[in-house]
Amino acid sequence: MYVGIDIGGTKIATAVVDAATGSVASDVHSIATHAEFGGVEVLQRIIGLAQHEVTQARLAGFDIAGIGVGxxxxxxxxxxxxxxxxxxxPGWAGQPLGAALEQATGLPVQVTNDVMAHGIGEAVWGAGAEYQRVLACAVGTGIGGAIIVDGMPVEGAHHVAGHIGHVCHxxxxxxxxxxxSDSGHLEAIASGSGIHAWYEQRRLACVAQSNAGSDVSEQAEQKLAFPPAANGGQVAQFASQGNVLASQVIHDAGIALGESLAGICHIVDPDIVVISGSVTHAGEPWWQAVQQGFASSSMPSIAATRIVLGSLDATxxxxxxxxxxxxYLQRCNAQV
Amino acid sequence: MYVGIDIGGTKIATAVVDAATGSVASDVHSIATHAEFGGVEVLQRIIGLAQHEVTQARLAGFDIAGIGVGxxxxxxxxxxxxxxxxxxxPGWAGQPLGAALEQATGLPVQVTNDVMAHGIGEAVWGAGAEYQRVLACAVGTGIGGAIIVDGMPVEGAHHVAGHIGHVCHxxxxxxxxxxxSDSGHLEAIASGSGIHAWYEQRRLACVAQSNAGSDVSEQAEQKLAFPPAANGGQVAQFASQGNVLASQVIHDAGIALGESLAGICHIVDPDIVVISGSVTHAGEPWWQAVQQGFASSSMPSIAATRIVLGSLDATxxxxxxxxxxxxYLQRCNAQV
Structure with a gap:
C-alpha cells in the first residue's frame, strides 16, 4: 500500500493506492493548491496533507510502504x-519536495512529473495496460505526454522527453x-488554453472584419455569431451549440493534434496512444478530427496504431x- | 572481425570491420545495386558480393565471426x-535477405535498416561516441533517423521508430x-529530393509570374534568375553562386529541419543530435539556418542540446x- 499525491496548479489530491490491484483503496482527499501563496507555502500545505493522509491510512489499518508523488x-x-x-x-521551482516529504513522514518518497505520473497510471493500469510501448498524451490546460516502455517512463537527457505539445504545426x-517560442507549437492552439486563445484571436479578427463596411444592424447580428469565450471549455460548448467559428476552431485543433500525433508515432512508434485531459470532453467532432488528422499524416506501417481515450480519469x-x-522500492530490494 | 554490408538504391558497399577499434580493416568494395533488375536479382548480386568478401577476408588472414547488414x-x-x-x-520487399546470406556463407547474419546502421555507427564510434542517448539524423535523398540509447537502436512497435522525416512542417x-501523405511532411522540402522538388515548384511559379505582364526582354532576363536544377545538389550549388531563389529554398529547408529537430528533441530528449547525409554539404547558410530554426523552437531545458555533423561519412x-x-553474438553468448 502506498500514498499517492497529485500536485497541480489548482488542487492537490491524495489517496491510498493498492499497488497489487492498481486501484485506489481509500477516498480521494483534495485541498486547494493556493499556488499564489508561493512555493514555500505550497510545500508546507503538501507536507501537512501528507502527514494527515499517512496517519489516517494507518488508523484505517493500511500498511504504508512509501509515498509516490506526481x-x-x-x-x-x-x-x-x-x-x-x-x-x-510561482516559486515552485527549487522546492526540495522529495526530501521534505521523506523527513516529515519517515517514508521513502519518489517524485515524478504529474503528466508522466498520469501517463504511467494509464500505461500500467489503464487503457494502455496490455501494451509494451505506450504514448500517453495529456491534453488539458497545456499539452504534455509521456513515453512509457515496459512500465517505465523514458526520461531523456534533460528530463524533458515526452513534451509533445512543443512540436511545430x-x-x-x-x-x-x-x-x-513563436515558431508555432501545437500547445498554442490545441490545448485548452490554446483553443481559447486561438478562438479569441480568430473571433476578434472576424469582429474587425464585420465592423468594416457594414451597417449597424448587420454588425449587431454578426457579433452575436462571435461570442466571447471564458475558456477552452466554453469554446467547445459554443461548438456543440452549432456556432460556426467555435466549431471550426475545435475541428482545426483536433486536426492539428491528430497530424502531430502521426509525426510523433513515426518517431516513437508506440503500440498505443492514450489521450486524456479536459480537452477530450470537447465532443465527437473533435475526436473525429483527431482521427482524421492522424489518418491523413501517418505512413501505412503505423496507420493501425490504436488511438484511445484514457480510462482512469483523475485517479x-x-x-x-x-x-x-x-x-523504486523493488529495484532497491533487488540490489540488496 | 565482421563483414559489414551497406545496401542502398544506387550501390552496395562492403568491407571488413574491426569491432575492437571501430574501424574499417580492409578496402571498401562496392558494386552498383542495379535496383531496376528487381529484388531477386539484387539479392543474388549481394550474395555473390558477400561470398567474395568473406573468401577474400579469410585469405587476408581475418577471422570473420559474422555479417552485419544495413x-x-x-x-x-x-x-x-x-x-x-x-x-x-522495386521488388525488394519480401526478400529473405538474412536467411539467404546465412545459407550462402554459413555465418551468422543480422540485418538492420541502413539509416539505423548509419546512426548506430555514428552513435557508437562516431560523433555520438561519448553520449548515452543519440538522435542520428540522415538527410540525404530522403530524411531518416535513429534513436540509439546505450548503443542499441529503439525499434518501436512496427520497426518504424526514428522516421523523423515524416513530421509535419x-x-x-x-x-x-x-x-x-499530403499533410506537409518535412522530407518533402528538406531532403535532397525535397529541396529539388520544392525549388522546381517555386521556380515554375516565379517563371509563370514573370511571364505575366512583362515584355520579352524582361522575361528573358528573369528566366535566367530561375535556372532549372537537376537535383538538390545543384540547388545548393546555385545558392552558393548567389542565386536568390535557390538561397531562399536552402535557407527555408534548413529552418524547417532545425524547427522540426527541436520538436523531436522535446519528444525524445537526446544528449546529442548527429546529422549526416548528402544535404549536410549544402553549405554554411544551410547549417546556420538549421541552428537558427532549432534555437527559435526549442524550450530552454533543451536549448543546449548539441547539434553536430557526423564524422564517419560512408563508413x-x-x-x-x-x-x-x-x-547480437554477445547476447547469444551471454545466454549460453
Missing amino acids: SAGVIDPETGSILAATDIM RLAYGMHCSCG APLLGAAYVIES | SAGVIDPETGSILAATDIM RLAYGMHCSCG APLLGAAYVIES
Whole structure:
C-alpha cells in the first residue's frame, strides 16, 4: 500500500493506492493548491496533507510502504526536487519536495512529473495496460505526454522527453506558446488554453472584419455569431451549440493534434496512444478530427496504431505515482 | 572481425570491420545495386558480393565471426527479411535477405535498416561516441533517423521508430511526400529530393509570374534568375553562386529541419543530435539556418542540446552494421 499525491496548479489530491490491484483503496482527499501563496507555502500545505493522509491510512489499518508523488514542473527524479516550473506555480521551482516529504513522514518518497505520473497510471493500469510501448498524451490546460516502455517512463537527457505539445504545426504559426517560442507549437492552439486563445484571436479578427463596411444592424447580428469565450471549455460548448467559428476552431485543433500525433508515432512508434485531459470532453467532432488528422499524416506501417481515450480519469496520476515508488522500492530490494 | 554490408538504391558497399577499434580493416568494395533488375536479382548480386568478401577476408588472414547488414527498407530484425521498401528498390520487399546470406556463407547474419546502421555507427564510434542517448539524423535523398540509447537502436512497435522525416512542417504544406501523405511532411522540402522538388515548384511559379505582364526582354532576363536544377545538389550549388531563389529554398529547408529537430528533441530528449547525409554539404547558410530554426523552437531545458555533423561519412553504416551483429553474438553468448 502506498500514498499517492497529485500536485497541480489548482488542487492537490491524495489517496491510498493498492499497488497489487492498481486501484485506489481509500477516498480521494483534495485541498486547494493556493499556488499564489508561493512555493514555500505550497510545500508546507503538501507536507501537512501528507502527514494527515499517512496517519489516517494507518488508523484505517493500511500498511504504508512509501509515498509516490506526481507534481507539476520539471522534476529531478534522483532527489525529488523541482528543477523548473511555469508561472502557474510561482516559486515552485527549487522546492526540495522529495526530501521534505521523506523527513516529515519517515517514508521513502519518489517524485515524478504529474503528466508522466498520469501517463504511467494509464500505461500500467489503464487503457494502455496490455501494451509494451505506450504514448500517453495529456491534453488539458497545456499539452504534455509521456513515453512509457515496459512500465517505465523514458526520461531523456534533460528530463524533458515526452513534451509533445512543443512540436511545430502549420496552423499554430503566429501563435505564442507558453514555453516562449513563436515558431508555432501545437500547445498554442490545441490545448485548452490554446483553443481559447486561438478562438479569441480568430473571433476578434472576424469582429474587425464585420465592423468594416457594414451597417449597424448587420454588425449587431454578426457579433452575436462571435461570442466571447471564458475558456477552452466554453469554446467547445459554443461548438456543440452549432456556432460556426467555435466549431471550426475545435475541428482545426483536433486536426492539428491528430497530424502531430502521426509525426510523433513515426518517431516513437508506440503500440498505443492514450489521450486524456479536459480537452477530450470537447465532443465527437473533435475526436473525429483527431482521427482524421492522424489518418491523413501517418505512413501505412503505423496507420493501425490504436488511438484511445484514457480510462482512469483523475485517479491516473495517483496510481502512476504509486507505481513509481513501488518500482523504486523493488529495484532497491533487488540490489540488496 | 565482421563483414559489414551497406545496401542502398544506387550501390552496395562492403568491407571488413574491426569491432575492437571501430574501424574499417580492409578496402571498401562496392558494386552498383542495379535496383531496376528487381529484388531477386539484387539479392543474388549481394550474395555473390558477400561470398567474395568473406573468401577474400579469410585469405587476408581475418577471422570473420559474422555479417552485419544495413539495408534500405523496413527490416524484420528477427529474420532479416525485408518487410517493405519504396519504389527506389522495386521488388525488394519480401526478400529473405538474412536467411539467404546465412545459407550462402554459413555465418551468422543480422540485418538492420541502413539509416539505423548509419546512426548506430555514428552513435557508437562516431560523433555520438561519448553520449548515452543519440538522435542520428540522415538527410540525404530522403530524411531518416535513429534513436540509439546505450548503443542499441529503439525499434518501436512496427520497426518504424526514428522516421523523423515524416513530421509535419508548415513550410511543407502542399508538397507531396514520398510516403504518400499530403499533410506537409518535412522530407518533402528538406531532403535532397525535397529541396529539388520544392525549388522546381517555386521556380515554375516565379517563371509563370514573370511571364505575366512583362515584355520579352524582361522575361528573358528573369528566366535566367530561375535556372532549372537537376537535383538538390545543384540547388545548393546555385545558392552558393548567389542565386536568390535557390538561397531562399536552402535557407527555408534548413529552418524547417532545425524547427522540426527541436520538436523531436522535446519528444525524445537526446544528449546529442548527429546529422549526416548528402544535404549536410549544402553549405554554411544551410547549417546556420538549421541552428537558427532549432534555437527559435526549442524550450530552454533543451536549448543546449548539441547539434553536430557526423564524422564517419560512408563508413558509418558498415561500422554500425558490424556493431549490430557483434552485439547480437554477445547476447547469444551471454545466454549460453
